[in-house]
Amino acid sequence: MAILKPEPVVPKGPLVRSPGQIAWAKLRQHPLAGYGAMVLVVLYVAMVFADFLAPYDFETQFRTKTWHRPSVVRWTHADGSLAWPYVYNTVRVKDEAFQAHYVEIAPENMEYLRAKLGSLLLEEPKENPIRFFVKGDPHKLLLCIPAERRLIGIDSPERSNRPALFLLGSDHLGRDMLSRLLYGARVSLTIGLMGAAITFTLGMLIGGISGYFRGWTDVSIQRLIEMIMLLPGFYIMLGLRAAIPPGVNQIAMYFAIVFILAFIGWAGLARTIRGYVLSISQNDYVVASRALGQGRFALIVRHVLPQTLSYVIASVTMAIPGYMLGESGLSFIGLGIQEPYASWGNMLQGARNVNDIKLHPWVLAPGFLIFITIVAFQFLGDGLRDAFDPRTVLRPKKESA
Amino acid sequence: MPLLEVRDLVKHFPVKKGVFSRTVGAVRAVDGVSFTIGEGKTLGLVGESGCGKTTVGRALLRLIEPSSGSVGFQGRDLLAMGRSELRAMRRQMQIIFQDPYSSLNPRMTVGTIVEEGMKIHGLGGKEERVRKVRELLRTVGLMEEHINRYPHEFSGGQRQRIGIARALSVRPKFIVCDEAVSALDVSIQAQVVNLLMDLKKEYGLSYLFISHDLSVVEHIADDVAVMYLGEIVERAPKETLFARPLHPYTQALLSAVPTPDPAKKRNRIILTGDVPSPMNPPSGCRFHPRCPKAMPECSVRVPLEYAVADGHGVKCLLYDPAIMARNGTKPEDLISTGSLAPGIVESELAKERERQEGGGTAGNPGG
Structure with a gap:
């Protein structure tokens, strides 16, 4: 087949584009650059509003919840009906191999927990709904505006084994990974x-x-x-x-x-x-x-x-x-x-x-x-x-x- | 007083070797070149590749710092000028390049390119400059709308016109055209050469027209200088040089110009061997190893420039008065290519044939 010359490009609109416009148009045609830019915009915006977006402060420790796995967010009540997303509090137990893990204080686990912990189990199952704009750890939004509302979180009153929302788990000191x-x-x-x-x-x-x-x-x-x-x-x-x-x-x-x-x-x-x-x-x-x-x-x-x-x-x-x-x-x-x-x-x-x-x-x-x-x-x-x-x-x- | 007077221009490029950059020699690219260009005149500078034509053009503009010599421009010595004085002087002298693809900054619009010189020298306000750029684009045969385009959107001939507009933007007196049309198609060459000639008339320009193409030079130049291995071997008014070339090298060059009539019988003078290295030029006359008319003394004596007629100088021992007296020759005897002894031409042809049959290496023992 004969080699065909590409059709000459006739620019739409004004005949002449500024160098910036040309570069911008070419950038928009690039298949992957757009995704890269989107990801970076999300990351940098999240960085700027970290105080508001993070459920907890970076220093907040949950002493009873070290190395906690990511919290299970539930969408249904115990009876199977649809619910506003909530989490159960968890408690640390050791299994047969003496390996510690966290068990939700949920109705279906109560029998197991009572057998394991006996009188040490102080709580009854309680749904902790995830709320928007909860009152949380105080912070300074954009490094200057004092505030204490955070985008999401759960009410966690100060007490021993206070419930926590760990969307990405916690570290060795019980600090929220996501935050x-x-x-x-x-x-x-x-x-x-x-x-x-x-x-x-x-x-x-x-x-x-x-x-x-x-x-x-x-x-x-x-x-x-x-x-x-x-x-x-x-x-x-x-x-x-x-x-x-x-x-x-x-x-x-x-x-x-x-x-x-x-x-x-x-x-x-x-x-x-x-x-x-x-x-x-x-x-x-x-x-x-x-x-x-x-x-x-x-x-x-x-x-x-x-x-x-x-x-x-x-x-x-x-x-x-x-x-x-x-x-x-x-x-x-x-x-x-x-x-x-x-x-x-x-x-x-x-x-x-x-x-x-x-x-x-x-x-x-x-x-x-x-x-x-x-x-x-x-x-x-x-x-x-x-x-x-x-x-x-x-x-x-x-x-x- | 001529507009430009170049005297004994020399440019040696040192050749360095080793850890401590010892200078072991020098490429004698330009070795004592002198010429003058009158106001409104064009000097054609011809010669084969590597003979130092481009270096002459750039050294006299001090784009390459010459080793020695003097360049008088409107009576002032360019080589004695300080940096700021020279920068101001650059307005008067411009250059047009061979390669239209590397001579325009690919990241600038045509407008920015053409405007740059006016900006540097503070010619006019912003609006006036833009108006001037549009006018220049029209002058060189482009459209005003091209002002915001980028160089890659143009053809070679159009790019060369942009280069010409850039050179004209500062209203120079003198322009070096460094192989300005060599990279273009023949049809485009004619257009650009005609443009250059029109501009010369319109703006009263003088050109140094560097080229290896004799037919183009014949068209545009008033005077012609022929360069060989860093030296000017012959110079004369155009008509004289083409009608009666004196130097054997010029004769060989002219015999190589193609003619439109294929039936016309011509005595081609085919030069054998390669251009010697400018690092180590031959003794005596630099052309003697390749000269069909070489005499024994050519390898010993350095020829002076002999004035044969008014404005016609030649650097060849054949025109040394003593040798002419000895041989009983007159310049007229040595003029045209046709007057060459047939034997010489025949033997050169035979040599060439031999060289080609010998795989192209026999005639080139050094390579």
């Missing part, structure tokens, strides 16, 4: 953005200078980069971490980690940018701009660095997960964000032991969220790269006629 995941997102989701922002500013500026000016500037910058790249990243991270005095407040710690990650990250990027700059500077349009009398700084910023945009965008999306993982790694081994503050990394400490994973698989939830976030960033980054690439073609809209 801690939401609070932990504040660290895990922002650290990547902060780290990437610093790295890319440094990397592009230093790489751009190195590649454009060449000569001694280039040689000295390259040797510095090599020195940084030679040092094994994780040990440098540990070394820099050791320089931070113990017991500094967690906000300082957060910025220290950002700094550590960026310090390691910029070198590789600067080197790649330098390579790009070297090759891009050979292009006639750079020479043309110089012939027009353009200054050197403007040349780099206007003509050279924008050409690296698609690479940089792809790299940013690769790097953000990298920084998330860096923070998670530090926190996982106990050197990052400290308890009782939550980050997805230090929550994974609960999953260090295979036996714990077997008995309480919900401790892997932070790992799952890290995975989801990374994949979402990759999809979005892929879409952005294609969108900003002037060589990709905008497909015409499918006509439904």
